[in-house]
Amino acid sequence: MPAKLIDGAAIAAEIRAEVAREAAELRAAGVTPGLAAIIVGDNAASISYVSMKTKACAEAGIFSETFRLPATATEAEVVALIRLLNADARFHAILPQLPLPPQVNELRVIDAMDPAKDADGLHPVNLGKLLRGELDGAIPCTPHGVVELLLRTGNDPAGKHVVVVGRSTLVGRPLAVLLSNKARGGNATVTICHTATPDLAEHTRRADIIVMAAGRAGTLTKEMVKPGAVVIDVGVNRVDAPDRPSGYRLVGDAALDVREVASQVTPYTGGVGPMTVAMLLVNTVRAARRALEGRA
Numbered sequence: 063m064p065a066k067l068i069d070g071a072a073i074a075a076e077i078r079a080e081v082a083r084e085a086a087e088l089r090a091a092g093v094t095p096g097l098a099a100i101i102v103g104d105n106a107a108s109i110s111y112v113s114m115k116t117k118a119c120a121e122a123g124i125f126s127e128t129f130r131l132p133a134t135a136t137e138a139e140v141v142a143l144i145r146l147l148n149a150d151a152r153f154h155a156i157l158p159q160l161p162l163p164p165q166v167n168e169l170r171v172i173d174a175m176d177p178a179k180d181a182d183g184l185h186p187v188n189l190g191k192l193l194r195g196e197l198d199g200a201i202p203c204t205p206h207g208v209v210e211l212l213l214r215t216g217n218d219p220a221g222k223h224v225v226v227v228g229r230s231t232l233v234g235r236p237l238a239v240l241l242s243n244k245a246r247g248g249n250a251t252v253t254i255c256h257t258a259t260p261d262l263a264e265h266t267r268r269a270d271i272i273v274m275a276a277g278r279a280g281t282l283t284k285e286m287v288k289p290g291a292v293v294i295d296v297g298v299n300r301v302d303a304p305d306r307p308s309g310y311r312l313v314g315d316a317a318l319d320v321r322e323v324a325s326q327v328t329p330y331t332g333g334v335g336p337m338t339v340a341m342l343l344v345n346t347v348r349a350a351r352r353a354l355e356g357r358a
């Protein structure tokens with residue numbers, strides 16, 4: 063039987079409705095949750111992702127504003143903007159959209175943020191709290207979205223063997239920590255694989271759940287998957303599609319034939335992507351709640 067496709071867009075809509083209720087409560091208590099998004103340069107994908115995020119904010123009753131800096135902006139200029147936003151009480155969360163241009167060091171920009179306003183959970187304070195199992199701060203959006211997707215599709219990772227392919231700070235490493243934490247969505251046995259793993263298939267074939275975050279199309283094929291395993295595909299890869307007006311289409315890291323053996327898989331679009339946006343809203347309302355309760 064072909065794999066069931068996991069409807070990430072529907073689950074994200076569920077979470078966004080929960081966020082909208084929380085935002086309404088906060089507004090009733092006198093605090094309108096606010097998100098400041100920063101785009102440096104003209105990267106078309108970044109502009110499109112930020113516009114998806116601000117539209118989602120508006121629908122959930124979250125105030126948002128996008129700050130655009132030119133592609134030539136210096137690191138000092140980006141850091142100066144972050145410092146202004148740290149001090150601006152309208153914003154409970156700040157999102158520097160990644161990637162930043164090469165002259166701007168991403169880590170130094172993230173480090174300049176007030177950790178209480180870190181919308182993506184990438185500040186060292188928040189990553190450190192995650193490592194310590196303190197989950198009251200911001201949690202990186204895509205890993206958090208993957209865990210929620212698993213929980214809400216009846217695939218609680220507890221007691222399962224999860225193989226995460228990819229070791230980025232944005233996805234692979236925080237996800238491995240979340241899955242192995244002693245908390246809801248955790249308690250899994252986690253293997254983390256990457257480009258220096260000699261025989262990837264040897265690991266993926268033993269997994270109950272595979273999360274692909276390698277950033278290379280076709281990294282996972284059907285021979286590498288145990289029958290009945292669940293495959294969550296975080297990969298976003300552009301491949302040429304001359305028949306399309308854009309000239310490209312988006313594919314994940316898992317080849318289509320994986321669907322012949324897996325029990326459930328996320329589609330290339332409408333899977334993990336919408337969850338990333340939904341979890342950003344979760345981080346924003348949580349930051350506003352902390353500010354309201356004087357815990358920021």
Ligand SMILES: Nc1nc2c(c(=O)[nH]1)N[C@@H](CN(C=O)c1ccc(C(=O)N[C@@H](CCC(=O)O)C(=O)O)cc1)CN2
Binds near residue numbers: 110114158203338
């Ligand atoms: N500061 C951050 N930068 C980036 C992050 C992040 O979490 N924080 N993640 C990615 C991009 N990203 C969010 O920013 C993102 C990627 C994809 C989607 C999404 O919903 N995609 C759609 C398809 C969209 C299309 O057709 O172009 C889908 O999967 O259905 C949302 C957010 C890098 N940067």
